[in-house]
Amino acid sequence: MGLHPKGFDLSLNRIRRLLKVLGNPHLQLPPVIHVAGTNGKGSVTAFCRALLEAQGLSVHVHTSPHLVHWHERYRIGSKGGHGQLVDDADFADALRRVAEANGGQQITVFEILTAVTFLLFSEKPADVAIIEVGLGGRFDATNVIEKPAVSVIMPISLDHQPYLGDRVELIAAEKAGIMKHGLPVVIGHQEYESAREVLVTTAERLGCPHVVYGQDFSAHEEFGRLVYQDEFGLMDLSLPRLPGRHQFANAAAAIRAVKAAGFPMTEAIAEKAMTSVEWPGRLQRMTEGRLMAHAPEGAEIWVDGGHNPGAGEVIAEAMAGFEERQSRPLYLVTGMINTKDPVGYFRAFADIAQHVYTVPIRGTDAAIDPVVLAHAAFDAGLVASPVSTVAEALEEIREQVDSALPAPRILIGGSLYLVGNVLADNGTPPK
Known part of the structure; x- marks a missing residue:
């Protein structure tokens, strides 16, 4: 923080330059679930992790910001589905190598930390990586990912207006920037019709197979259970361990995203995930x-x-x-x-x-x-x-x-x- 005091400066040029020096680790990742949105992206990331680890898969997870310690941003997957926060020594070593590669050139803290994400996740084998966008989407440092297994856009509302725009459709356009031509997109619950329209139109323009919450998949409470439904059928599940009705839609988006990314999904897997999911600092x-x-x-x-x-x-x-x-x-x-x-x-x-x-x-x-x-x-x-x-x-x-x-x-x-x-x-x- 002392070396790189600059705040937000959305651009991909600096991170691409740095990653090239590091050998382009972002091109050497396992399949990536890339998650953007104003609200809910942390929760859907937690649900995706729980769904994948319930299958015994090793799952790398990048989230931001951290709550207490910097290393909370990096969960390193391991076989059997029990990932751990990155070891302090491994984090410090990756940070040192990224700083050396940057050579004192102008860069933001988040870009340094994102390069650390790619370095750690490329050097430690895993079945899948879940990468949460930091701010916006189009010019966020994580958006150098070229071929995500699925892009997920969660609820969009007004936030970070000086950087993303002062109307929800402008913010939606920035978030939609993580969509990649011809690759799957899952659009979570959208309170604003104008935001949903921007996301759907962008997906159609890019030829992305896409599904929309409330139209192609949904979830609701019935008799104290969570009923999930999509084009493949129904699942009758326990209510999510994360409290609040808003988590029903977050859980649904995660289930559909894991399916869209090509991973198995059964009622037993989803049931295990609903009862094991955890996300510190959110209710x-x-x-x-x-x-x-x-x-x-x-x-x-x-x-x-x-x-x-x-x-x-x-x-x-x-x-x-x-x-x-x-x-x-x-x-x-x-x-x-x-x-x-x-x-x-x-x-x-x-x-x-x-x-x-x-x-x-x-x-x-x-x-x-x-x-x-x-x-x-x-x-x-x-x-x-x-x-x-x-x-x-x-x-x-x-x-x-x-x-x-x-x-x-x-x-x-x-x-x-x-x-x-x-x-x-x-x-x-x-x-």
Whole structure:
């Protein structure tokens, strides 16, 4: 970070130059599932990994950003379907070789880290690699992949407007840039018809065999089960281990993507994946750790890194769903960075949250001051108070709640940076 302080600078020229010096490792990968989208791409990546590992396949996985430790971005596959986060020594060695190959030339941190992805994944054998786009698609550093087994485009909404455009159809056009001529495309659930139209039109123009959620495949809950349907038939599955109704569509996109990539899919494989899938920091229940001592007795605590209005809506829906099953007052502990739309995020919680505590975030210069963030929550119709730490927020909630009422439900979120802070402070980083 000290060597390459530049932020986003979307281009493929620098990464191509660097990869050429490294011997073009991106052309020596196992079959690639390439995933883009504003929301849901991390979840669909987790589902794809679970579906493939349920078959005993070795699966490399690249995700971003990390929550606590840099090496979380790289999961190295192994036979038997139990991949591990990259060893620190292997990561450090790959990073050193990439830096030497770059020779001090201008480049971004993400481009360096993407080159590390290709180096690690090309040198360690695996059956498949799942590679998540960092930002956008067309000019994202991962988009040097020439022949993905399948490209997956997840829900598109407004985010990173200075880089991708201020209308969903412009953002959709950038995400569609990962589609490759004649190769399969899976289009996940799209809230905006204009985004879906851009994606379908692009796939048709490029001659890509494509399927669309809600048209060619779908999933819904029925009698406490997940029913998946596509042109090949139905599957009756357990509800996904990842909570929230939005995960039904994410699971469906993953099942269809794994099929489109040419890998086997049976009901038994899908069933195993639904019950084993994991994705830290996304509606993750905190049940132990150092921070729990500051919370009210019996409190239900969730952390989630969703940070834009689209994410706010699905998280709020999930919280409302929990409320239906077990009534608890909802409190928010929120930190956000200044490239986001805090009022749009908070608005989703206006009718269900009792109080918002806004907190600072470590590790980024872009954090919104808690006082400013509290005003944004107020503008969205919420009662809000700035505090100095998450622990202080939990203590404030403990003092505020009525012990005669059900223990509260607490959602800590608004930024993946904040989730990383919380998991580090709690002593429960991703494994």
